[in-house]
Amino acid sequence: MRVGTVLIRSLAAVLISLFGVAAHHSSPAAQPVQIQVPESAGENGASSAGETPGEGDAKPDAAQAGAYISAVDLLPPSTAGVVRIPKLPSFCDAWRKTQIGQLIDSPEMQPFIDDQRERAASYMETLDRKIGVKPDDLYKMASGEVAVAWMSHEEDKRRPYSLCVVADIRGKKKDADDAAEKIDADLKAGGATRKDVEHGKERIRVYRTKPKPGQLKIEEIVLTWNDHRFIAADRQSVVTELLDVLDGKLPQRAFSDRESYKKVISDSSAAITQAKEENATVCWEWYAQPFAMGRILRELFEYDRRDDLDIIDLLERQGFGVIDAAGGVGVVSGERFDILHRGIVLTSGKLTKAARMLQGANAKRGPIPGWPTSDSGTFYRLNWDLESAFWATESLVDDALGDDLFRPMIEGIRDDPEGPRIDIAKDFLPNLDDEVILVTDNTTPIGPESDRMLIALKIKNADVVAGVVEKAMKVEPDATKLDVAEFDVWRVERGEGEVDDIDAQLKELGFEDQVDDEEVPPLLNHWAIAVVKGNVPGAPDYLMFSSHSELLIKLGMRVRSGVTGDGLESTDQTKTVVKAMDDLKADEVTFDGVFHPSISLRARYELLRKGELKDSDSVIANLLRRIVQEGDEGKPDPIQAGKLPPFATINRYLKSGGSFWQKTEDGWSMTGFLMAK
Structure with a gap:
């Protein structure tokens, strides 16, 4: 199967899962997130648009002060791409109000949508198999932000990437406990083995999945959670690195202080503000290094080239490597725009x-x-x-x-x-x-x-x-x-x-x-x-x-x-x-x-x-x-x-x-x- 087909089909499955969750889950108490321009002149120019103080807008001493530290401020410098929903309940509420959300929720579409959820669930096994967490698990436990990040590990030829999810679960620890136990039962039923390890003050569950026939590499699923956040990844070192940041052993903002990330989010948020959609809800932010993410996606979907031509290497050789980054911010359910996305593509040289x-x-x-x-x-x-x-x-x-x-x-x-x-x-x-x-x-x-x-x-x-x-x-x-x-x-x-x-x-x-x-x-x-x-x-x-x-x-x-x-x-x-x-x-x-x-x-x-x-x-x-x-x-x-x-x-x-x-x-x-x- 061609890699384009694989990626398009898998992307469609992710969207069906994500928007299906948004259309069918609504939190009446959740309030729309108001648009705010990041304080680019501040210490962290990448402060995320659409957040209230204390939610992902932490300063370097936030851990000591007890404030919540945003997921993007925990991520390592190897991060190649991230998708962040500033507040999942608000996303679900706002999405349901859009015309597309109403279409998905309409009686006419239910027979088809119900069938697609089953198909999407099977496609999402790719994500589930990597980190054990399904979109519906995230909805049930997340009270605030959810971030999905991909890290590049070019030195590891067998597993040259990793994937992690970080969810704000403040006030919903019981839901996270329930989700973790369900994940535990599902993984063990599939033949996975579990080992619990201590890292600092936190306990980490490390699962080794049962290899598929012909599979050489053993896959890890790693989970840890406390009263504040739930972390899932497919590599133990990623989880311990995030915990070390929280414990003050590693510096914050190793990723979010990246100039290209700060510029993408800051400029995109400013452009959103210029649209004057004050009642819209900031529903997603995204950032990617195109070539690093291209290699990760190729591995993630296990695409096997049938010839010696490496398209990504070819494009880099031909000068396209000057495209450093791309990203943007999306808002929904505004007065004028049902959906508005503003973003940038950055080049150097x-x-x-x-x-x-x-x-x-x-x-x-x-x-x-x-x-x-x-x-x-x-x-x-x-x-x-x-x-x-x-x-x-x-x-x-x-x-x-x-x-x-x-x-x-x-x-x-x-x-x-x-x-x-x-x-x-x-x-x-x-x-x-x-x-x-x-x-x-x-x-x-x-x-x-x-x-x-x-x-x-x-x-x-x-x-x-x-x-x-x-x-x-x-x-x-x-x-x-x-x-x-x-x-x-x-x-x-x-x-x-x-x-x-x-x-x-x-x-x-x-x-x-x-x-x-x-x-x-x-x-x-x-x-x-x-x-x-x-x-x-x-x-x-x-x-x-x-x-x-x-x-x-x-x-x-x-x-x-x-x-x-x-x-x-x-x-x-x-x-x-x-x-x-x-x-x-x-x-x-x-x-x-x-x-x-x-x-x-x-x-x-x-x-x-x-x-x-x-x-x-x-x-x-x-x-x-x-x-x-x-x-x-x-x-x-x-x-x-x-x-x-x-x-x-x-x-x-x-x-x-x-x-x-x-x-x-x-x-x-x-x-x-x-x-x-």
């Missing part, structure tokens, strides 16, 4: 090699063009130097293939007498502008061909690009030129022309070592391409690519006519999202988007519910199908989608949203939100 493809500049966020129709489900716009990004991939491709093949391939496209004879470097790339637009829609009645997408690249010289497209299509055996008077449309229907075995051609060219014999179904069986000029001089021209020729013709005609006033930009929902982005200061952006889930999810939801997703030919449906219909070794893995209610009964819960990224001096800021109304 200059982008080099293939990482140069990330170079981009902010551009003034203009209005949504008039040509996307009012029934569009999503509109995304990216400001990107396409020509520079293309050439930046050269070193990545050559490194991945182990030979200098990129330039010869480009030259072959130009010089091969049986090929298209296209000079990509001279005629195509210089005529690409710096704007890319993605639009999706879906048609009714819902069927396999309903879900559609279109990509539009803004171009400089439409005539030259049109000539490039024509050359390419004339040598494409599956291409057909459609009868459209206003502009040339080429449709490619796989299997219409002669067999074009690309793998065989690569082998003939001497690239047999780079050919993957595993057959992977194409993401699209048909698509269309066209160059569409604006209706008046100075209006944008586009190179358009679509999954469906009908959508390309429809939107291309709107570009040609210059129609305005009746498209996506004119709908009330879009205006609400655009106004929100204005108020969030999305003036200069590298990326911006508007999405309407009540439209964008409609087709694939109904196809999934009816068991017809396998017949859809959309890109998203093909990706979803690979995720939900293939388990380990290709075995069926149904999600009982037939238990989903009809889309018409739940679309009232699906509110519109938006997102945008902005280039900053040290990386990017990122914002995403769902409207409350």
